Amino acid sequence: MTADDRPVLLTGNHAVAWAARLARPQVVPVYPITPQTPVLELLTDFQAEGCFDAEIITPESEHSVMSACIPASLAGVRVFTATASQGLLLMHELLHYAAGARTPIVMANVNRTVASPWAFWPDQTDSLAQRDTGWVQFYVESAQEALDTVIQAFRIAEQVLLPVMVNLDAFYVSHALEPVSVPAQALVDAYLPPFNPAQRLDTVQPSSWGNVVTPDMFNRHRQALEAAMGGVPALAAEADRDWGERTGRSWGVIERYRCDGAATVIVSMGSLCGTAREAVDALRATGEGAGQAVGLLKLRLFRPLPAAALRAALTGVADVIVLDRNHSPGCGGVLHQELRAALYGMPDAPRIHGYLAGVGGINVSPERITAFVQRAQSEAPQPHSEWVR
Amino acid sequence: MQTITLAPSATDECPQADDLRRPPPAGVEQTSGGRAHAQEPLLCSGHAACPGCVEPLTVRHILDVLGPDTMAVIPPSCMAIIAGPQPFSSLRIPVYQPTLEASAAAATGLRRALDAKGQRDTQVIVLAGDGGTYDIGFQCLSSAAERNENILYFCLDNEGYMNTGAQKSSSTPHYARTGSTPAGKTSRKKNLLEIMAAHGIPYAASASIGHLADLQRKVEKAKALRGLRLITLLIPCLDGWGLPDDAALGTARAAVECGAYPLYEIEDGVRYTLNHTQRTRPVADYLALQRRYRHLSADQTLALQCEVDEGWARLLQRVAASAPA
Numbered sequence: 001m002t003a004d005d006r007p008v009l010l011t012g013n014h015a016v017a018w019a020a021r022l023a024r025p026q027v028v029p030v031y032p033i034t035p036q037t038p039v040l041e042l043l044t045d046f047q048a049e050g051c052f053d054a055e056i057i058t059p060e061s062e063h064s065v066m067s068a069c070i071p072a073s074l075a076g077v078r079v080f081t082a083t084a085s086q087g088l089l090l091m092h093e094l095l096h097y098a099a100g101a102r103t104p105i106v107m108a109n110v111n112r113t114v115a116s117p118w119a120f121w122p123d124q125t126d127s128l129a130q131r132d133t134g135w136v137q138f139y140v141e142s143a144q145e146a147l148d149t150v151i152q153a154f155r156i157a158e159q160v161l162l163p164v165m166v167n168l169d170a171f172y173v174s175h176a177l178e179p180v181s182v183p184a185q186a187l188v189d190a191y192l193p194p195f196n197p198a199q200r201l202d203t204v205q206p207s208s209w210g211n212v213v214t215p216d217m218f219n220r221h222r223q224a225l226e227a228a229m230g231g232v233p234a235l236a237a238e239a240d241r242d243w244g245e246r247t248g249r250s251w252g253v254i255e256r257y258r259c260d261g262a263a264t265v266i267v268s269m270g271s272l273c274g275t276a277r278e279a280v281d282a283l284r285a286t287g288e289g290a291g292q293a294v295g296l297l298k299l300r301l302f303r304p305l306p307a308a309a310l311r312a313a314l315t316g317v318a319d320v321i322v323l324d325r326n327h328s329p330g331c332g333g334v335l336h337q338e339l340r341a342a343l344y345g346m347p348d349a350p351r352i353h354g355y356l357a358g359v360g361g362i363n364v365s366p367e368r369i370t371a372f373v374q375r376a377q378s379e380a381p382q383p384h385s386e387w388v389r
Numbered sequence: 390m391q392t393i394t395l396a397p398s399a400t401d402e403c404p405q406a407d408d409l410r411r412p413p414p415a416g417v418e419q420t421s422g423g424r425a426h427a428q429e430p431l432l433c434s435g436h437a438a439c440p441g442c443v444e445p446l447t448v449r450h451i452l453d454v455l456g457p458d459t460m461a462v463i464p465p466s467c468m469a470i471i472a473g474p475q476p477f478s479s480l481r482i483p484v485y486q487p488t489l490e491a492s493a494a495a496a497t498g499l500r501r502a503l504d505a506k507g508q509r510d511t512q513v514i515v516l517a518g519d520g521g522t523y524d525i526g527f528q529c530l531s532s533a534a535e536r537n538e539n540i541l542y543f544c545l546d547n548e549g550y551m552n553t554g555a556q557k558s559s560s561t562p563h564y565a566r567t568g569s570t571p572a573g574k575t576s577r578k579k580n581l582l583e584i585m586a587a588h589g590i591p592y593a594a595s596a597s598i599g600h601l602a603d604l605q606r607k608v609e610k611a612k613a614l615r616g617l618r619l620i621t622l623l624i625p626c627l628d629g630w631g632l633p634d635d636a637a638l639g640t641a642r643a644a645v646e647c648g649a650y651p652l653y654e655i656e657d658g659v660r661y662t663l664n665h666t667q668r669t670r671p672v673a674d675y676l677a678l679q680r681r682y683r684h685l686s687a688d689q690t691l692a693l694q695c696e697v698d699e700g701w702a703r704l705l706q707r708v709a710a711s712a713p714a
Contacts, residue, residue: 077505211478
């Protein structure tokens with residue numbers, strides 16, 4: 001396998017590992033967990049082959065992985081890791097800590113069901129449960145997008161000094177083989193300059209991180225974190241635009257697929273978007289259905305939620321159907337509720353139908369999505385999310 | 390009210406990452422390279438320790454040996470309080486304060502980042518309490534020891550959660566009264582050094598500020614080695630043990646002299662050396678100094694003496710077994 005720009009067959013996990021290699025991180029703490037393990041194994045293979053010279057740390061838990069990531073980043077080196085599901089949950093305390101320390105760590109997370117009971121299926125509850133931790137969150141649909149997004153994530157993280165999580169669905173993305181263009185190292189080097197922060201833990205100019213602060217200092221620190229988050233949508237769009245100029249591939253902060261003139265728009269994240277494209281194409285096709293005006297809005301950047309872009313993209317749409325592959329008990333679908341909040345108060349706001357589709361890894365076929373569209377068009381939207389199969 | 394001395398490590402009053410690195414305020418002397426000397430301690434006066442506490446004294450002597458090319462990982466503990474609140478620092482070295490359970494993992498990340506940058510001679514040290522070492526931080530410490538990470542780990546062992554008002558940890562000795570063992574602890578103190586020795590790490594030792602020359606020699610020795618090195622330091626806690634303000638140093642000496650806290654070293658997990666070879670007083674003398682043992686019956690005092698005797702005999706066996714044939 002060579003790093004020229006010819007497409008090769010890669011799984012989503014291996015595409016992530018290639019992206020990490022191309023980004024030249026200097027410290028990579030990592031712990032194995034299904035279905036993330038192939039990321040770890042390919043990185044250690046790269047190192048054994050002599051083409052990846054990061055300090056790889058293999059601690060006893062994901063908790064220690066993230067505990068090692070933070071001071072490594074504060075010391076001024078680029079840091080990458082990957083996890084999934086229970087591992088991400090075990091990191092929870094440190095996810096807050098990393099964002100508070102303003103460390104630009106990049107982490108791939110393979111979205112997998114959260115126990116109990118044990119299961120290993122695609123479900124985004126693991127990462128959506130981390131939405132308040134201060135991490136930027138992307139959700140990707142394909143192996144190629146996973147590779148491109150991990151590289152873009154380093155650029156965004158280091159500009160804004162926030163950690164970035166790139167989420168890919170278990171198996172549908174993590175293990176499916178797809179043709180992937182692996183960019184040349186020189187291209188990535190030109191896109192992503194070495195990480196060289198002005199502030200760092202340094203014995204020549206000693207300074208500290210983590211000391212106890214006053215309520216006023218803490219309050220101002222949170223405001224600075226919020227301001228940094230506020231800059232992310234524009235920086236993410238610019239990082240994607242520049243990547244597009246260099247590679248011919250860009251993905252958008254959001255993507256509008258066949259949304260022009262659409263009266264009904266499906267909104268989702270991750271691999272469900274690939275299925276929804278099929279449904280949209282079928283519904284748009286002239287035939288028995290006589291060509292319905294249906295489109296797809298794919299949300300790629302979930303945190304910070306690009307509310308202005310969502311409102312602009314959904315202006316004039318009559319019905320929005322949110323497909324959530326996650327479950328927040330007592331709340332319903334996380335994306336459903338986030339979108340309702342984002343569109344609240346919008347003049348002539350669309351009717352928002354929230355469907356819990358695919359929770360626990362249930363397969364969602366294009367035919368089912370077509371049926372969900374018909375259902376939404378024939379019933380009033382509910383404030384809560386509805387279970388659909 | 391004591392005045393906090395502003396060390397060069399003090400940063401801006403608001404802990405923005407953007408402000409992590411700032412020049413020292415005008416008039417504050419910048420620490421330069423080389424071994425720190427007495428006029429320029431790396432732990433400054435004016436820190437926030439309880440009056441009479443020997444923990445800052447212990448750490449000052451440790452840092453005097455290590456010098457300024459040192460980075461410290463300090464989890465929540467008495468030492469974190471002594472290090473000072475933002476924007477002050479009592480330490481002239483960089484400090485990273487991790488979560489309580491993560492010191493050895495955080496030190497690993499820092500160590501590897503410095504290695505990646507070619508700064509292999511900078512010492513990465515941990516200054517943790519016994520709660521953060523014996524209890525909640527033990528899992529990642531065991532893992533760092535298994536990987537033999539190049540870290541110098543100091544456990545400032547005051548035998549309990551003293552920063553939260555004196556509750557028991559797994560380092561609290563048998564029968565000691567704490568906030569969570571009001572009738573006395575029902576189990577023995579965990580033997581951390583034996584467990585660390587079982588990992589086969591290059592160096593594990595106990596030391597005490599009551600025996601300063603021995604402590605300094607051990608820090609010098611550990612400094613010259615690579616890999617995971619661990620030194621436990623007994624810190625008699627005035628409040629938690631029930632001691633008068635001027636009694637910490639004498640109590641630390643008594644702990645060694647009665648054999649309750651033997652001074653020894655273990656190299657590569659197998660070579661044991663006993664550094665203070667004579668027991669010159671009964672355990673009862675040591676217990677009588679401390680309010681946490683005031684409730685002890687004669688039987689319990691005898692039982693503690695027996696436990697110390699057993700431990701001492703086991704230690705002598707280890708020493709004999711590791712002597713060259």
